[in-house]
Amino acid sequence: MAYANAQALLEAIQPATGGTEIYDPATGELVGRVAQKTGEDLDAAVASAKAAQPGWDKLGHEERKRLLNAAADNIEANAEALAELLSREQGKPLNGPNARFEVGGAASWLRAATAYEVEPEVVVDDGETYAAKHYRALGVVGAIGPWNWPMMISIWQLAPSLRMGNTVVMKPSEYTPLSVLALVHVLNEVLPADVLQVAAGGRDVGEKLSGHPDIAKIMFTGSTRTGKAIIRSSADTVKRLTMELGGNDAGIVLEDADPKAIAQDLFWGAFINTGQTCAALKRLYVPESIYDEVCTELTAVAKAMPMGVGLDENNVLGPLQNKAQYDIVADLVADAVNSGATVLLGANPDDQAPGYFYPTTLISDIAPDNPLVTEEQFGPALPIIKVKNSEEAVELANSLDVGLGASVWSSDRAKALEVAAQIESGTVWINSHGTIDPRVPFGGAKQSGYGLEFGLDGLKALAQPQIIKG
Numbered sequence: 001m002a003y004a005n006a007q008a009l010l011e012a013i014q015p016a017t018g019g020t021e022i023y024d025p026a027t028g029e030l031v032g033r034v035a036q037k038t039g040e041d042l043d044a045a046v047a048s049a050k051a052a053q054p055g056w057d058k059l060g061h062e063e064r065k066r067l068l069n070a071a072a073d074n075i076e077a078n079a080e081a082l083a084e085l086l087s088r089e090q091g092k093p094l095n096g097p098n099a100r101f102e103v104g105g106a107a108s109w110l111r112a113a114t115a116y117e118v119e120p121e122v123v124v125d126d127g128e129t130y131a132a133k134h135y136r137a138l139g140v141v142g143a144i145g146p147w148n149w150p151m152m153i154s155i156w157q158l159a160p161s162l163r164m165g166n167t168v169v170m171k172p173s174e175y176t177p178l179s180v181l182a183l184v185h186v187l188n189e190v191l192p193a194d195v196l197q198v199a200a201g202g203r204d205v206g207e208k209l210s211g212h213p214d215i216a217k218i219m220f221t222g223s224t225r226t227g228k229a230i231i232r233s234s235a236d237t238v239k240r241l242t243m244e245l246g247g248n249d250a251g252i253v254l255e256d257a258d259p260k261a262i263a264q265d266l267f268w269g270a271f272i273n274t275g276q277t278c279a280a281l282k283r284l285y286v287p288e289s290i291y292d293e294v295c296t297e298l299t300a301v302a303k304a305m306p307m308g309v310g311l312d313e314n315n316v317l318g319p320l321q322n323k324a325q326y327d328i329v330a331d332l333v334a335d336a337v338n339s340g341a342t343v344l345l346g347a348n349p350d351d352q353a354p355g356y357f358y359p360t361t362l363i364s365d366i367a368p369d370n371p372l373v374t375e376e377q378f379g380p381a382l383p384i385i386k387v388k389n390s391e392e393a394v395e396l397a398n399s400l401d402v403g404l405g406a407s408v409w410s411s412d413r414a415k416a417l418e419v420a421a422q423i424e425s426g427t428v429w430i431n432s433h434g435t436i437d438p439r440v441p442f443g444g445a446k447q448s449g450y451g452l453e454f455g456l457d458g459l460k461a462l463a464q465p466q467i468i469k470g
Helices: 006-013 039-058 060-077 079-090 099-112 150-163 177-188 203-211 224-237 259-275 291-303 323-338 390-397 413-420 455-460
Strands: 020-023 030-034 121-125 130-137 140-144 167-171 196-198 217-221 240-244 249-253 281-287 342-345 361-364 381-387 405-409 427-430 463-469
Touching: 006 030, 006 079, 006 177, 030 079, 030 177, 039 140, 039 167, 039 196, 039 203, 060 079, 060 099, 060 150, 060 177, 079 099, 079 150, 079 177, 099 150, 140 150, 140 203, 150 167, 150 177, 150 217, 150 455, 167 203, 177 196, 203 217, 203 224, 217 224, 224 240, 249 259, 249 390, 259 281, 259 291, 259 381, 259 405, 281 291, 281 390, 291 342, 291 361, 291 381, 323 361, 323 381, 381 390, 405 413, 413 427, 455 463
Parallel strands: 140 167, 140 217, 167 196, 217 240, 249 281, 249 405, 281 381, 361 381, 405 427
Antiparallel strands: 020 030, 121 130, 130 463, 342 361
């Protein structure tokens, strides 16, 4: 059914009484309430998903594809209500690459999971030996999501899992459970009973999910620290894992780049979702020959981007989602300023204003080993580091133990490709940053995780390969 607005959708998902209260990070106003699940509730959800899985698998690819596309239709029918709820709970504005963009992306990624045929692959057929690789359902997949893109990343986890014949139990972030509950409610109006479950709760629920004996695979997006804990807790049951962990993405500008031409794309590469994106540009290396010009052009773009309450149609930047993240950003920027770095823009939060708003901040003349550079800030503050040449930039980009994404900015594609090949990261973009595509595999290097999502590779990652020989 189509819900008239976010309030109507909230009434369908929140408990009649009680529950944990969720507040708008932009205004401090109450958004809604969520019933907290216990370990026993999680056991029941896993049991129901396990019981439903064989029947879901037996429907076959074509019927599952039909149902997933119908579920995408229902997302689109409720797009505005979902976007309004997302904006109120997460804080991101409706416009720009934010709430409406995220809901649209959720529908698109759900459809993308149906766009590929997953056929047996003949490995050997020489007249004497025949062997083929088949892809079988794993069973029940546990999905643990973050608070920055709660709807979109939930779809990244559940869509390929369901397509491949698995059932899913989701554990949303404690900060943004309503968005995920609403999304799952809309999907479950179309999907068969029990194939998609959601258990909103605290860390204990996530820990139990990651070690549960009836969960075949965990998909996790979040911090490296939490990812390591999940890896440890999953070891006794030898679970399959897809881990999309923390990043500190480097952008490298080459000397032949046009500062004015790249400034807006640089800005959105860094400040999409107010910087609260794993694969956002978080440290920018610029050669000294064009350093001042890049700083000037990027500052001009940043000054023009309005920040405020997400339901205001004029805004494209919002608050930090929670106080803990606000404090991380504020402390890193303060340390950078105290070290003698130059403030090009921002760094002057209004501590008396409501909401966790940190101003758009650009910092120049900063040492490459400053914590604002070496630690993931995950917010609206970008350090711009001066380098002699691309060789120094690559060395600095590779000096950290993370490698989710990176980018190279140049007017010479051949040179950009040459530099990109030297960077240690799962993805390197040319003249853009963070422009993910449901057809293109995505995953991290080093301590930014392992396993691939999206495209045919992402579907195969949600299946058990089986060789049949004879």
